[in-house]
Amino acid sequence: MQVFKEKKVLQKLLAGFKSDKKVIGLVPTMGALHQGHLFLVKEAIKTCDKVVISIFVNPTQFDNPKDLEKYPRNLEADLRLLEEISSDLIVFTPNAVELYGSQIKSEEFDFNGLDKVMEGKHRSGHFNGVGTIVKLLFNTVKPDKAFFGEKDYQQLQIIRKLTEIEAMPVEIIGCPILREESGLARSSRNERLTPKQRENAAFIYKTLQEIKNNFGTNSADNIQKWIENEFKNHPFLELEYFEISEAKTLQKITNIKEGEQYRAFIAAYAGEVRLIDNIALNN
Numbered sequence: 248m249q250v251f252k253e254k255k256v257l258q259k260l261l262a263g264f265k266s267d268k269k270v271i272g273l274v275p276t277m278g279a280l281h282q283g284h285l286f287l288v289k290e291a292i293k294t295c296d297k298v299v300i301s302i303f304v305n306p307t308q309f310d311n312p313k314d315l316e317k318y319p320r321n322l323e324a325d326l327r328l329l330e331e332i333s334s335d336l337i338v339f340t341p342n343a344v345e346l347y348g349s350q351i352k353s354e355e356f357d358f359n360g361l362d363k364v365m366e367g368k369h370r371s372g373h374f375n376g377v378g379t380i381v382k383l384l385f386n387t388v389k390p391d392k393a394f395f396g397e398k399d400y401q402q403l404q405i406i407r408k409l410t411e412i413e414a415m416p417v418e419i420i421g422c423p424i425l426r427e428e429s430g431l432a433r434s435s436r437n438e439r440l441t442p443k444q445r446e447n448a449a450f451i452y453k454t455l456q457e458i459k460n461n462f463g464t465n466s467a468d469n470i471q472k473w474i475e476n477e478f479k480n481h482p483f484l485e486l487e488y489f490e491i492s493e494a495k496t497l498q499k500i501t502n503i504k505e506g507e508q509y510r511a512f513i514a515a516y517a518g519e520v521r522l523i524d525n526i527a528l529n530n
């Protein structure tokens with residue numbers, strides 16, 4: 248496995264693959280790799296000749312300095328996990344200056360409203376930070392395909408929009424959410440949960456499943472009230488938001504339209520740890 252810290256050295260290697268017409272896949276991550284990330288890497292290996300995994304905790308997408316500081320980092324363990332998958336992988340672990348230069352700040356994007364709801368509404372500047380780093384990574388690696396998990400479904404839609412507005416020739420592949428045995432969506436943040444919180448966090452997915460099973464039988468308002476009540480009585484979880492939205496535009500559901508796909512989204516805190524999850528309701 249080859250590990251690069253400098254983009255110039257990485258780009259030199261990739262230029263050789265490009266001229267040999269190799270298909271290059273990119274899996275952008277912030278490290279603290281878990282089965283969800285490894286699944287993305289395995290998916291990338293299936294359809295790409297060379298797979299680059301970037302590991303970089305991006306400061307501009309954190310609106311809360313405490314969250315950035317506490318974000319788990321363990322490069323050695325990450326490299327070991329990747330090596331177990333394949334010794335042919337290429338890992339890019341730059342520092343902030345290598346990627347951003349001397350000005351570590353976000354570019355402003357117009358994501359056509361996709362960034363104004365849910366995560367965007369509750370984490371100020373988050374998606375400009377994500378857009379900025381993903382654009383920098385795409386410009387560095389110039390991948391043919393890039394792989395992202397559906398756990399961050401809003402992010403996935405925003406990255407699709409980013410490639411459209413920036414006219415970037417990269418195919419964005421969304422991969423299904425991987426879950427712990429309890430149903431809890433796999434996330435690097437799960438490591439920060441106490442055993443009791445982790446056990447109780449499974450309630451988020453159970454709730455989403457109930458909504459899916461009953462989709463179309465109740466009004467959005469009634470579901471909203473029911474969810475708020477369920478969480479109000481929960482000893483370990485605090486609801487930040489719940490929304491049912493159109494899968495493509497992420498606009499809040501008004502009434503169910505024929506042929507339209509919908510998803511339900513939840514963000515909740517277990518202690519200080521913020522968890523998100525979502526589910527497709529009608530496909």
Ligand code: PAF
Nearest residue numbers: 275276277305377380399
């Ligand atoms: O999903 C993530 O881990 C991050 O938001 C990403 C896409 C790697 C950008 O920093």
